[in-house]
Amino acid sequence: MKTVCCSILGFGAIGQGVAEVLLMKKEYLESIGLEVKVVAVVDSKGATVNPKGVDLADCLVRKRRDRTVALENISGVEVIQSVAHDLVIETTPTNILTGGAGMQNMFAAFKTGKDVITSNKGPLTLKYKELMEAAKAAGSHFRFEATVGGSMPIINLVNEVLAGNKVKSIKGILNGTCNYILTRMLEERASYNDILAESMQLGIAETNPTYDVEGIDTACKLVILANAIFGLDATYNDVEVTGITKVTPEALEMAYEKGHVIKLIGEVSRERIHVAPRLVPINHPLAVGGTLNVASVETELAGEITVTGKGAGPIETASAILSDLIAIYGN
Amino acid sequence: MRVSMDIELKDVPGQMLLALQPLSECKANLITVVHHHQKRTPRKTVPVKLVLETRPESIETIKAKLEENGIRVVRVGEHRFRESINVVLIGHVVHTGIQDTIDEIDRTGFAEVVDLSLSMPGINMLSSALIKIDAVGKEDLHKALAILKEVSAKKDLLMVLPIDIQA
Numbered sequence: 479m480k481t482v483c484c485s486i487l488g489f490g491a492i493g494q495g496v497a498e499v500l501l502m503k504k505e506y507l508e509s510i511g512l513e514v515k516v517v518a519v520v521d522s523k524g525a526t527v528n529p530k531g532v533d534l535a536d537c538l539v540r541k542r543r544d545r546t547v548a549l550e551n552i553s554g555v556e557v558i559q560s561v562a563h564d565l566v567i568e569t570t571p572t573n574i575l576t577g578g579a580g581m582q583n584m585f586a587a588f589k590t591g592k593d594v595i596t597s598n599k600g601p602l603t604l605k606y607k608e609l610m611e612a613a614k615a616a617g618s619h620f621r622f623e624a625t626v627g628g629s630m631p632i633i634n635l636v637n638e639v640l641a642g643n644k645v646k647s648i649k650g651i652l653n654g655t656c657n658y659i660l661t662r663m664l665e666e667r668a669s670y671n672d673i674l675a676e677s678m679q680l681g682i683a684e685t686n687p688t689y690d691v692e693g694i695d696t697a698c699k700l701v702i703l704a705n706a707i708f709g710l711d712a713t714y715n716d717v718e719v720t721g722i723t724k725v726t727p728e729a730l731e732m733a734y735e736k737g738h739v740i741k742l743i744g745e746v747s748r749e750r751i752h753v754a755p756r757l758v759p760i761n762h763p764l765a766v767g768g769t770l771n772v773a774s775v776e777t778e779l780a781g782e783i784t785v786t787g788k789g790a791g792p793i794e795t796a797s798a799i800l801s802d803l804i805a806i807y808g809n
Numbered sequence: 810m811r812v813s814m815d816i817e818l819k820d821v822p823g824q825m826l827l828a829l830q831p832l833s834e835c836k837a838n839l840i841t842v843v844h845h846h847q848k849r850t851p852r853k854t855v856p857v858k859l860v861l862e863t864r865p866e867s868i869e870t871i872k873a874k875l876e877e878n879g880i881r882v883v884r885v886g887e888h889r890f891r892e893s894i895n896v897v898l899i900g901h902v903v904h905t906g907i908q909d910t911i912d913e914i915d916r917t918g919f920a921e922v923v924d925l926s927l928s929m930p931g932i933n934m935l936s937s938a939l940i941k942i943d944a945v946g947k948e949d950l951h952k953a954l955a956i957l958k959e960v961s962a963k964k965d966l967l968m969v970l971p972i973d974i975q976a
Contacts, residue, residue: 649972724967728928729897729937733969735926736895736939740969757897757971764972 481513482807483563487554487583488570489521489537489547492597492624492799495792496567497534499800512807518557524548525557554579558586565806567799568596574689574698574714577601588612588620595802597624597795603698603714606705621802622706626699627652627771629794630787634805636707636775643777645707647747650764650773652699654789655683655690656722656742660755661767664730664739670723682769692721693753696744700751708748720754733757739765810945811840811862811891815884816875817854824880828857831874837863854881862946892950893923893943894974896957900966902938903929911940913960920944920953951975 486493500507500514507514515531523546526532537547558566566587570580580598587594594613596602601609602625613620623633627650636645651657655677662673674691677683689695697717704712722742733740741764743756758765763784766772771789776782788794818824825844832839840860848856863871872882898910911922924941942957944950954974961968 720967724899724935725969726899726928726930726935726937728930729899729939729969732926732928732937732939733895733897738895738971740897741972743972755967755969757895757969759972762972 479508479511479513480807481515482565482803483515483517484565484567485518485520485554485557485561485563486516486567486569487520487557487579488568488598489519489541490569490571491792492795493519493521493567493569494538494541495794495796496569496799497538499793499796501534503800507804510804510808512804514803517563518561519547520552520554520557521547525550525552525554527552527557527561529561554583555586558583558590558592563592565593565595565803567803568594568598569799570598572598572600572689572698574600574603574694577604581605584609584620585612588616588618591616591618593619593806595619595621595624595799595806597622597799599625599695599698599702602705603701606702606713607711619806621806622702623802624795624798625702627773627785627787628654628789628791629797630771630773630785630789631798631801632703632773632775632785633706634801635783635785638805640775640777640780640783643779646776646778647745648703648707648773648775649743649745651741651766651771652696652744652773652789653690653693653742654769654771655687656693656696657767657771658682658769659691660722660725660730660740660742663725663727664734667727667731669727670725691723693719693742693744694721696742696753697751700744700746700753703746704751708746710748712751717751717753722755725755734760741765810865811860812868813884813886814859814861814871814882815886816857816859817850817852817881817883818857819879820849820853820855824855825857827878828859828875828880831871831878832859832861832863834874835863835867835871837861837867837871852881856883891945892947893941894950894954894971895939895941896954896971897969898938898940898961898966899935899969900961900964902927902936902966904936905964905966907938910957910960910964913956914942914953917949917953917956919946919949 518527526547526549577600581601697719704710738757745752772786774784843858845856915921926939929936
């Protein structure tokens with residue numbers, strides 16, 4: 479049995495999802511020869527640390543009851559520097575302006591030779607190249623499937639399953655909130671503002687939905703794909719971005735009468751990175767509804783391959799983190 | 810542009826080569842050849858229908874070269890506007906002069922607006938239009954879209970293009 483000692487940095491919805499999935503999959507992981515021992519859980523108020531392994535179920539209960547797991551006033555970077563472990567599961571919130579705590583956590587992890595699995599887009603959007611170089615210099619594994627499309631595999635699909643294929647382009651819907659708003663606007667013939675308000679009530683849109691509806695979130699995911707799949711050194715400034723705030727129910731209806739739906743489509747190739755509302759034929763593989771995400775990968779040898787799935791949700795995102803973990807330590 | 814051409818070949822070997830040579834010399838792209846070998850014209854020649862893609866200015870050269878090769882050109886028919894696209898415009902489509910937007914496309918000569926659906930829910934609200942543009946060829950369609958993109962930027966209109974078009 480191989481024991482993987484890890485920390486979970488960031489204990490919001492996704493970090494808690496990771497804890498739940500690790501509890502849920504304990505026996506399965508053991509069956510493939512892996513014992514995953516979480517030695518620290520960190521949130522914005524502090525940490526729970528136990529080199530022998532923290533009680534994840536207890537962490538979940540305390541987080542929900544007290545809104546924190548903090549038993550000690552110690553930060554993520556301090557945990558990385560002072561507690562012996564192999565892997566940092568980095569699930570702090572995305573900040574695309576500074577990279578936030580995630581940026582510091584990742585560099586600190588590589589400095590101490592630890593592996594990193596993350597769902598945090600911010601650092602990858604800002605400093606992809608530097609992070610990859612730091613990981614390489616440290617001999618660390620660095621995986622981030624959960625940053626694009628939640629549980630929907632794109633990065634690992636292209637880099638591993640489709641290895642050897644040259645990818646020409648990737649097009650898709652990479653933001654479930656926008657997809658939900660556009661789907662509902664067409665179904666209800668309701669205004670953007672009404673459906674946005676409904677999405678906020680249902681918790682599908684954030685209180686500040688700017689990242690989603692202005693196309694910024696999609697653009698960040700495209701930057702990650704541009705770098706991880708096309709080998710570019712792109713940043714957010716390289717993306718042409720138009721969001722969905724101007725789309726009207728009448729436009730959706732007219733398009734529908736001509737056999738099209740309007741979707742916020744992100745598109746990346748070696749030549750350009752682009753986000754905008756586009757007309758998609760109703761029977762096209764990218765015309766998925768609700769909060770679903772979808773991506774179509776145009777490859778040299780295998781033709782067009784389309785994957786669809788839940789782009790968000792704590793358990794779905796944790797599923798991508800789990801697959802990254804097994805990819806690093808399995809077998 | 811795509812052009813259909815009816816020609817007549819003498820019923821002797823090597824005629825088809827003489828017919829295709831001028832097309833190749835003028836870099837025309839041959840789309841179809843229908844060789845009506847079982848039919849004969851009153852002149853005992855074999856009618857052949859060609860469809861080719863070429864620049865408009867090459868048509869006369871091709872015709873002259875074919876005739877130089879002893880091939881009779883019976884008819885040259887132009888298939889105009891073979892590319893078509895729907896585009897959605899959102900913004901103050903009417904108040905910023907929809908006629909002017911349409912004119913910008915129509916006056917190109919190689920593309921025109923052939924259909925328009927319009928919705929204006931209220932004076933101060935954004936209106937939406939779906940326009941259909943026909944163009945002579947793919948390249949012309951892209952030129953027309955580039956013009957529409959410029960006009961839309963000037964008038965602060967959101968232009969929603971089909972997914973298979975390079976935006």
